[in-house]
Amino acid sequence: MAQSVRPLSYQPVPHKGWPIGRLLAWLLSWLVGLLILAVALGWHYSASYEGRIFAGVRVNGVPLEGLTPEQATAVLQTRLSASEGEGFLLQAAGERWSVTRQELGIRLDAALTAQAAYQRGREGMLTTQWLQRLALWRGSDTGQVDLSYTRDPMAVDALLTRIANQIARDPQDAALYVQGLTMSSRPAQPGRQLDIDASREQLLTALAANEPNIALTVVERAPHIVGADEAARKARALLSTPLALYFDQPEYQSQDNAAVPTSVRRQWMVDRTQLAEMLLIFSNPTENGQYALDVRLKPELLRDELESIAATITREPRDARFDYDPNSGILTPLVISQDGLKMDVEASLAAVQEVLKEGRHEISLTVATIPPKVATADAPKFNIAGLAVQGFSDYTGSMDEREINLSVAAQQYNGIVIAPGAEFSFNEYLGWVVDANGYEEGYIIAGNKTEVDVGGGVCQVSTTVFRAAFYAGFEIVERHAHAYRVPYYENGTPMGFDATIFSPHVDLKFRNNTENYYLMEVENNRTANTLAVNLYGPPLGRKVSMSATVLSTVPAGAPVYENDPTLSAGVTKQVDWAHPGATVRIDRVIRDDAGNVISSDVFWSKFRPWQDRFLVGTGGQ
Numbered sequence: 001m002a003q004s005v006r007p008l009s010y011q012p013v014p015h016k017g018w019p020i021g022r023l024l025a026w027l028l029s030w031l032v033g034l035l036i037l038a039v040a041l042g043w044h045y046s047a048s049y050e051g052r053i054f055a056g057v058r059v060n061g062v063p064l065e066g067l068t069p070e071q072a073t074a075v076l077q078t079r080l081s082a083s084e085g086e087g088f089l090l091q092a093a094g095e096r097w098s099v100t101r102q103e104l105g106i107r108l109d110a111a112l113t114a115q116a117a118y119q120r121g122r123e124g125m126l127t128t129q130w131l132q133r134l135a136l137w138r139g140s141d142t143g144q145v146d147l148s149y150t151r152d153p154m155a156v157d158a159l160l161t162r163i164a165n166q167i168a169r170d171p172q173d174a175a176l177y178v179q180g181l182t183m184s185s186r187p188a189q190p191g192r193q194l195d196i197d198a199s200r201e202q203l204l205t206a207l208a209a210n211e212p213n214i215a216l217t218v219v220e221r222a223p224h225i226v227g228a229d230e231a232a233r234k235a236r237a238l239l240s241t242p243l244a245l246y247f248d249q250p251e252y253q254s255q256d257n258a259a260v261p262t263s264v265r266r267q268w269m270v271d272r273t274q275l276a277e278m279l280l281i282f283s284n285p286t287e288n289g290q291y292a293l294d295v296r297l298k299p300e301l302l303r304d305e306l307e308s309i310a311a312t313i314t315r316e317p318r319d320a321r322f323d324y325d326p327n328s329g330i331l332t333p334l335v336i337s338q339d340g341l342k343m344d345v346e347a348s349l350a351a352v353q354e355v356l357k358e359g360r361h362e363i364s365l366t367v368a369t370i371p372p373k374v375a376t377a378d379a380p381k382f383n384i385a386g387l388a389v390q391g392f393s394d395y396t397g398s399m400d401e402r403e404i405n406l407s408v409a410a411q412q413y414n415g416i417v418i419a420p421g422a423e424f425s426f427n428e429y430l431g432w433v434v435d436a437n438g439y440e441e442g443y444i445i446a447g448n449k450t451e452v453d454v455g456g457g458v459c460q461v462s463t464t465v466f467r468a469a470f471y472a473g474f475e476i477v478e479r480h481a482h483a484y485r486v487p488y489y490e491n492g493t494p495m496g497f498d499a500t501i502f503s504p505h506v507d508l509k510f511r512n513n514t515e516n517y518y519l520m521e522v523e524n525n526r527t528a529n530t531l532a533v534n535l536y537g538p539p540l541g542r543k544v545s546m547s548a549t550v551l552s553t554v555p556a557g558a559p560v561y562e563n564d565p566t567l568s569a570g571v572t573k574q575v576d577w578a579h580p581g582a583t584v585r586i587d588r589v590i591r592d593d594a595g596n597v598i599s600s601d602v603f604w605s606k607f608r609p610w611q612d613r614f615l616v617g618t619g620g621q
Helices: 020-048 069-085 112-119 126-138 153-167 197-209 228-238 273-278 299-313 345-357 375-381 400-411 426-432 458-472
Strands: 085-092 096-098 107-108 149-150 174-181 182-184 191-194 212-214 218-221 243-255 258-268 281-286 291-297 321-324 331-335 342-343 363-366 367-370 387-394 416-418 423-425 441-446 451-456 475-478 507-512 516-527 530-536 542-554 562-566 572-576 582-592 597-607 613-619
Touching: 020 126, 069 107, 069 112, 085 107, 085 153, 085 197, 096 153, 112 149, 149 153, 153 191, 153 197, 174 281, 174 291, 182 228, 191 331, 197 212, 228 281, 228 291, 228 423, 243 299, 243 582, 258 273, 273 281, 273 299, 291 299, 291 345, 299 342, 299 345, 321 416, 321 516, 331 375, 367 613, 387 458, 400 441, 400 458, 400 516, 423 426, 458 475, 458 516, 458 530, 458 542, 562 572
Parallel strands: 085 212, 243 363, 562 613
Antiparallel strands: 085 096, 107 149, 174 182, 191 218, 243 258, 281 291, 321 331, 342 367, 387 530, 416 516, 423 507, 441 451, 475 507, 516 530, 542 582, 572 613, 582 597
């Protein structure tokens, strides 16, 4: 019989998972286990390298794993000592030097390097140390430790000093040489020197970076003096042609009784050889602190040349002189006036130097013109109306030599024009009283004795001029009485109305205190033995009165006899006559035409007594 089959059914059995707490506990225990394992492994790793260098540490490619510092020191000393001979190439000023570390005073410090290698993985916090060790073990840290060296600074400085001495070059100053008219020049050249401080810094920096090629620092030294080419150009230009110095000298020519102005060019040449001898090479400061060569003429030599020229140019002004004919009233020039000339040497020197800079060789000298007190062209201003005043003296009794001398002296004063306000000096016009000018030897009083000398009689002229100025009412600036009474000055005039001169020390001076010109002419009547000094011009508009008073007298002494070898024996000659001494006062009163007193003055004379003097001949004895 068939059996019925019942279908089977499956009922899943529900799964029972871990509780969350159990899972977390399991994970924590697993992590703790891993940590303990890591610590154990790390501790084991560190312990295995106790006192030894960790794995992965190397110096300059040399592995030091597992070595103690002492062992590492030995290895480094052996393996790297050759590096001290490594070469470095130093370069400066186009030159090269190959040097080793040893020459640079650099020594490998193997112990210090080994100690640095040992410290890798042992520095910082504990976690930092373990991370460093892990990086070394894994290779993520190259483990490279720099070599440590000791350096001798003296060696580097010694090397740099040696190089500095080799490349040092002093700057060459520009120079200009002149020999006669030949010249040559030397251009300026810069110098150079090693900057030791900068080069030391560069060298040490390159060594630290193990850079084999090291460029040292070289600085340029500028020369002090430059500009030879420009100075040579100036010198050639200065010496190219002679130097022409000129001056247009003003002159006057007499034409139809008139003075016609003209000029005459005077020129002096300084040849090229003289210029070369005067050439001065010097230097001027520039803005950059250097000096530039330059040339000019030596001031002292140029001054000497100019002073010699100045001596030929310099002259005193010459006043015009005139002859006046009282009958016709015609005024005729006797002496054409002439400007005085005075060369300004310093101004001319500066002008020469300046013009030469411009390349010119023709230079006008600096000469000042000094106008005369009376010019020929002033004649129309004279307004001569006739004789204004006269001074007069009588020289009767004079010896021949005295007459000759006073005649020569009188000629010096003809035609003199005394300008308004001008001061007249007798000695200025007298000139040299010497035999070459026509003066004769005669007897003069020198001190307390009679001597033979040149010029006796000149005071006759000065006395007569004084009298003219006295009566003109002119201001008497300087007047001296004779030491002794002279009879020639008392012929018809009061005692003490005289004026002595002794050029150049004793002078007669007066001032024309009017606004008019007065012309002086001297008339010497050799027949009548009289001398007159005439002043021609407008009327003076004043009247002068004179009074003389003898205040005291002193008797003359006994006669004096003096031997004279120029006289024959037995001849006796009287040369002076006795006069008592005296003190005399002369009063002058000046009034205008209305009789009003303008001024008054007093002239004193104190004469010493004077004996008869005889010369006794001794010739032939």
